[in-house]
Amino acid sequence: MPAALLWLIAALGLAGAEVLTGDLFLLMLGGGALAAAGTSWLLDWPIWADGAVFLVVSVLLLVLVRPALRRRMQSAAALETGIEALEGRSALVLDQVTQHAGQVKLDGEVWTARPLNDHDVYEAGDHVMVMRIDGATAVVWKND
Incomplete structure (x- = not known):
């Protein structure tokens, strides 16, 4: 052969x-x-x-x-979709955000919101960061 x-x-x-x-x-x-x-x-x-x-x-x-x-x-980093994609984004406070009420504009949509720390209060016009999404509520925090 x-x-x-x-x-x-x-x-x-x-x-x-x-x-x-x-x-x-x-x-x-x-x-x-x-x-x-x-x-x-x-x-x-x-x-x-x-x-x-x-x-x-x-x-x-x-x-x-x-x-x-x-x-x-090697697979590229998985694209974040859904609520994972919203975490870490900036949002605009529309209505005062307190422990029990508030609204923010996040990615073009209006979301109910509450502060990360219960005693914090964010006024309309403040820019906050979305820390996590809890159900249909954005948990937000403002870095002073």
Whole structure:
């Protein structure tokens, strides 16, 4: 059996095994084996030269390509939606916010609000920060 065919079988086997791991390590080795198969078929080099091609290409793929692919494949930070997206936002006090009553304009909508600290009172026109959403009420705080 020609050496090029053996390298090709190794490349396909490594790529197939990569499906089981998902770490991109075996895929890079498969790329090195594919390069060795190509040089063996095109140039008819001795087997040690094919091994050197496999080694060099595999190391280059592991060092240069694998880190970039892993960064791309890692999921980005999940987009905050719903009430999680409102926490930390700035709001405008519409009606005086006390322990038992109040309204703020938050993200274009009017929300009932109460202060984070029960004794705080925020007047209309104040800018406050939403600390959390408690049901349908924005719990707000003003950094004096």
